[in-house]
Amino acid sequence: MTxxxxxxxxxxxxxxxxxxxVNLLSRDVEGITELAYDDTVKKENVPGAGMYPVGRSKGNxxxxxxxxxxxxxxxxxxxxxxxxxxxxxxxxxxxxxxYQKGNGEIVKDRIRNCEFMNDGVDVKNNDGTISTKYxxxxxxxxxxxx
Numbered sequence: 001m002t003x004x005x006x007x008x009x010x011x012x013x014x015x016x017x018x019x020x021x022v023n024l025l026s027r028d029v030e031g032i033t034e035l036a037y038d039d040t041v042k043k044e045n046v047p048g049a050g051m052y053p054v055g056r057s058k059g060n061x062x063x064x065x066x067x068x069x070x071x072x073x074x075x076x077x078x079x080x081x082x083x084x085x086x087x088x089x090x091x092x093x094x095x096x097x098x099y100q101k102g103n104g105e106i107v108k109d110r111i112r113n114c115e116f117m118n119d120g121v122d123v124k125n126n127d128g129t130i131s132t133k134y135x136x137x138x139x140x141x142x143x144x145x146x
Contacts, residue, residue: 029069039061092115110145118135
């Protein structure tokens with residue numbers, strides 16, 4: 001006996017890589033293969049009398065981000081810099097990320113006060129492309145901004 005399975009399309013068309021636009025240093029980034037960002041606030045239960053917590057404490061806020069760029073994209077950014085300047089010399093900048101939903105609505109996040117922390121190249125035999133993961137120091141992330 002077979003049972004019919006009903007698929008409920010609760011969320012409609014899902015957001016994916018092709019629905020993202022990343023803008024950094026006033027240009028839409030095309031040579032990007034990965035973007036990661038998150039933030040955390042340390043929280044802990046506070047013990048007291050008895051076996052259950054009597055409260056909760058909050059620690060510091062921390063935001064992290066990284067971006068992986070093709071060498072050509074990184075070279076284009078470097079070409080805009082003065083001679084002898086490095087990615088790590090770029091003043092703090094924001095990264096705007098836009099996600100387009102299936103219904104056309106756009107959700108925007110903003111990664112604030114970014115600075116590149118590293119530069120380099122890692123290439124080996126049979127690589128068809130060269131890409132580098134850049135770690136960023138950021139002050140905070142604004143989620144779902146207008």
